[in-house]
Amino acid sequence: MTNLKNICTxxxxxxxxxxxxxxxxHPGGSLGCTEFLVALYFDAMKHNPKKFSMDALNEDVFFLSxxxxxxxFYSVLARAGYFNIDELATFRKxxxxxxxxxxxxxxxxxxxxxxxxxxxxxxxxxxxxxxKKLNNDxxxxxxxxxxxxxxxxxxxxAIMFAAAKNVDNxxxxxxxxxxxxxxSTNNVLNLGNLKxxxxxxxxxxxxxxxxxxxxxxxxxxKKAKALTGNKKPICILMKTEMGNGVDFMMHSHKWHGVAxxxxxxxxxxxQLPSELVDY
Numbered sequence: 077m078t079n080l081k082n083i084c085t086x087x088x089x090x091x092x093x094x095x096x097x098x099x100x101x102h103p104g105g106s107l108g109c110t111e112f113l114v115a116l117y118f119d120a121m122k123h124n125p126k127k128f129s130m131d132a133l134n135e136d137v138f139f140l141s142x143x144x145x146x147x148x149f150y151s152v153l154a155r156a157g158y159f160n161i162d163e164l165a166t167f168r169k170x171x172x173x174x175x176x177x178x179x180x181x182x183x184x185x186x187x188x189x190x191x192x193x194x195x196x197x198x199x200x201x202x203x204x205x206x207x208k209k210l211n212n213d214x215x216x217x218x219x220x221x222x223x224x225x226x227x228x229x230x231x232x233x234a235i236m237f238a239a240a241k242n243v244d245n246x247x248x249x250x251x252x253x254x255x256x257x258x259x260s261t262n263n264v265l266n267l268g269n270l271k272x273x274x275x276x277x278x279x280x281x282x283x284x285x286x287x288x289x290x291x292x293x294x295x296x297x298k299k300a301k302a303l304t305g306n307k308k309p310i311c312i313l314m315k316t317e318m319g320n321g322v323d324f325m326m327h328s329h330k331w332h333g334v335a336x337x338x339x340x341x342x343x344x345x346x347q348l349p350s351e352l353v354d355y
Contacts, residue, residue: 080290083155084114086352088321090151092344093354094167095335101168101176104331105222106148108253108316111290112220113152120297122215125157128185134213137204139189141197141221142251143177144333150174153186154355164355195228197221198248202238205246216304217246224256227265232277238309239278247300248279249312251287255329270313279311287314288321322347 087110095101117123121136140149147167154161159173166172173182177192189200201219208215225231238246250270258264267273274281280303284296293314300310318332319325322344336344 086350087151091147094147096341098168099335102144102333104318106145108318115293117156136215138218139197139201143191158186161355194225195230198234219248223252235277242307247310253316253318255318274311281311284314287316
């Protein structure tokens with residue numbers, strides 16, 4: 077997994093550079109979910125970056141529900157070949173295709189839904205999964221949502237629907253970092269036992285104890301794929317550390333939506349030496 081580890085390191089460098097350049101964006105969750113998106117796009121998913129289409133026929137498809145971690149999403153899409161890496165330098169600038177939250181009217185390859193409003197991604201993913209069934213398309217749908225995002229009620233309607241309708245070609249992953257913009261999820265609105273809740277709604281649940289370990293992430297995604305097609309949707313509860321990879325950003329919600337200054341950027345990049353090429 078050395079190559080995937082190198083990609084993770086470079087993606088983290090991209091994230092930091094992007095939010096620093098415009099003094100805006102969400103580094104915390106982006107850094108925390110890096111291994112997941114790298115494993116998804118460079119190992120788990122069947123997809124063709126050079127022939128992107130909105131319908132994704134006979135391809136696996138991913139929907140980012142917690143759209144504020146767009147720096148991570150854009151970096152992975154660029155590094156996977158959906159668009160030129162140089163375009164990362166336009167993040168959050170006027171007339172850029174790389175808006176603060178992913179949108180569709182800019183026609184950025186790799187982005188199939190706008191995800192500025194939390195709570196909607198799983199519903200869209202279930203719709204796409206049902207469309208694949210109607211099209212006799214055996215490929216899979218993946219979604220990612222934050223744990224704080226599960227405080228939105230629409231998620232639980234979607235969770236109930238997917239199990240009731242045997243949507244068994246979807247793998248929904250929850251980033252369980254225990255943090256959201258106003259503090260810890262326990263303090264803002266305690267989510268209780270997520271495993272018991274998803275199972276009670278009829279899902280098969282896998283627990284990923286360290287979502288910042290690329291080997292564990294790839295193995296868990298393989299296990300999840302093996303469980304599809306058995307009349308039940310699959311959920312991965314993935315524990316991560318917000319700000320992972322940069323010591324002063326970890327263990328706090330404070331870097332949810334704060335960009336590093338010049339000195340902090342230099343310190344962070346020194347902790348992430350890369351063999352790949354910066355944009």
